[in-house]
Amino acid sequence: MSLWFWILVACVLAFLTKLLGYLVPRKWLTNPRIARVAGTLTIGLLASLTVANTVAAGQALSLDSRVGALVAAAIALWLRAPFLVVVIAGAAAAAGLRMLGLP
Amino acid sequence: MSIAVATGLYGVSFGALSVASGLTVLQTSALSLLLFSGGSQFAFIGVIAGGGSPVAAAGAAALLGIRNAVYGMQLNALIHPRGWRRFAAAQVTIDESLATSTGQTEPIEQKRGFWVAGLGIFLLWNAFTLLGALAGDSIGDPKQWGLDGAAVAAFLGLLWPRLRSREAGAVAAVCALATVLAVPLVPPGLPILVAAIVAGAIGWFGSRNGPEGEGLEPDVDPYRDAPAAPGAAGMAGVS
Numbered sequence: 093m094s095l096w097f098w099i100l101v102a103c104v105l106a107f108l109t110k111l112l113g114y115l116v117p118r119k120w121l122t123n124p125r126i127a128r129v130a131g132t133l134t135i136g137l138l139a140s141l142t143v144a145n146t147v148a149a150g151q152a153l154s155l156d157s158r159v160g161a162l163v164a165a166a167i168a169l170w171l172r173a174p175f176l177v178v179v180i181a182g183a184a185a186a187a188g189l190r191m192l193g194l195p
Numbered sequence: 196m197s198i199a200v201a202t203g204l205y206g207v208s209f210g211a212l213s214v215a216s217g218l219t220v221l222q223t224s225a226l227s228l229l230l231f232s233g234g235s236q237f238a239f240i241g242v243i244a245g246g247g248s249p250v251a252a253a254g255a256a257a258l259l260g261i262r263n264a265v266y267g268m269q270l271n272a273l274i275h276p277r278g279w280r281r282f283a284a285a286q287v288t289i290d291e292s293l294a295t296s297t298g299q300t301e302p303i304e305q306k307r308g309f310w311v312a313g314l315g316i317f318l319l320w321n322a323f324t325l326l327g328a329l330a331g332d333s334i335g336d337p338k339q340w341g342l343d344g345a346a347v348a349a350f351l352g353l354l355w356p357r358l359r360s361r362e363a364g365a366v367a368a369v370c371a372l373a374t375v376l377a378v379p380l381v382p383p384g385l386p387i388l389v390a391a392i393v394a395g396a397i398g399w400f401g402s403r404n405g406p407e408g409e410g411l412e413p414d415v416d417p418y419r420d421a422p423a424a425p426g427a428a429g430m431a432g433v434s
Contacts, residue, residue, distance in 0.1 A: 098249035099222055102239055103229035105257040110232075111285040113267020114276070122268070129398035130262040135363050136370035136394020137259045138234065138354035140387045141241045143371040145347045148378045148386065150246050161344025165351045175352050176204035182348020187341030 157189035202291075202316050203323045209236060210327020212346050215337035216244035220328040227324040231317060232289055234353055235260045237346075238387070244346060247384020255384070258391045266293045273297070274306045287313025362401075370394050 120126070146158045164185035168178040206227070213223040218240060226236045235256040242252035267288045273296055276284040292313035299305045334340060358364050370390040377386035 095218070095243075095249045096222065098253040099218075099225055099239070100229070102235070102253040102256040103225070105253070106230045106232055106235055106260045106263070107286060109257065109260045110263045110267050110288045111282065113264040113269075113288065114271045114281050114285055116264075116268070118268060118272065120268075125399060127265055128401065129395050130265050131363075132366050132394045132398030132401070133258055133391060134234070134262050135354065135357050135366045136390050136397070137238060137255060137387065138350055138357065139367035139370045140374040140390030140394075141238055141255070142347060142350040142354055143374045144245055144378065144386055145241055145343070145350055147375060148245055148383065150383055151379055151381075153375065153378055157341070158344050158347050161341065161347045162351060164344075165348030168348070169352060169355045174204070175201060175349075176208060178352040179208045179345045179348045182351075183341035183345035185341065186344025186347075187339065190338070190341065 154195070156195040157186040160189045160194075161186040199315065199319055202319045205233065206320045206323030207327035207330070208345065208349055209233065209240075210324035210329070211331030211334075212237075212244075212327075212342060212349065213240045213324070214328045214331035215342040216240040216346075218243065220325070220332055223328040224321065224325050227321045230256065231286060231320065232256075232260050232263060233320070234290075237349055237353065241346060241350060242384040242387060244343070245383050247387075248382070251382075251384030251388060255387045255391070258388075263288050266290075269293065270296060270309060273302070274309050284309070284313070287317050289313070289316070291316055366394060366397055369397065 142162070146162050147153050147155065149156075161182035165178050165182040168181040173181070209227070210223055213226065213236070214220060218226075226239060230236055230239070238259045239252045239256040242255050243249065267285060270284065270288055270293060274284065287310075292309050295312035296305045296309035299308045331337075331342075337343065354367060358367060370393055373390045373393045374386045377389040381389065
């Protein structure tokens, strides 16, 4: 039930954040510093999520098949592949390396 | 059309990964219906998949959604929704609807672009996340299919189109390093919030001497530097 609760909290926060943009005076959000923070937060969180999902195993660091997935995804993105191809490349690399015996 | 296909495929990935991370089909659909911001939804399930607490997941999702407030302000100036439409407009304020709207020059076209993209993607995104969730529910062990690798690829795919400048790359690198250093020290899920603090500090205290448009501001057309590439829309995704 706790998971449900926090799912709904996240949904409410997301909607209020969006709505905020329509309600607050324009000058608040045109502040270049706020715009910068919104930008660096987006980039920093996505970078962190990428890395955490690659090397974190609970509280330990682990180099396993997921590193192969990261490399495969980077190559696919480099080749300008569409999103689903990138995701499938990551899955195929991880599944393939695991089949070869990697953890 | 290409946006529609890209959204569909992106939605299927989210649905399957969400179920693999441990959410139910219903919880997955609730995120798509109510939260409706791809990046935040991926952040939520990414934290859960890594063993993080639901609180940390909600925190990461909320922080990643902050840029939507900046989008909302821009769209408010463009399309001036009134009454209940303001609430509807807020819900469909995402990367794609902003990009479609700001890509037009005539005010009437800006309005039309926003509503068509926002509502169209809302319908497609929900239909396809449900499809992905049902498919993900029936395939068994997610690791055997490399779905943890798919999650890694999805996050890199969301990050990639935003790395348009050297400074953006530097922020990403510093936050990646902060995450690696934090993993052994704090409970799962929190390294992502540590990185958020680092990213926020860089944005708040960082140099503002550089020229405008360093590629950090969220209020730029996500497709700007990806002309004519049919897949580019998909990479930006419903984030």
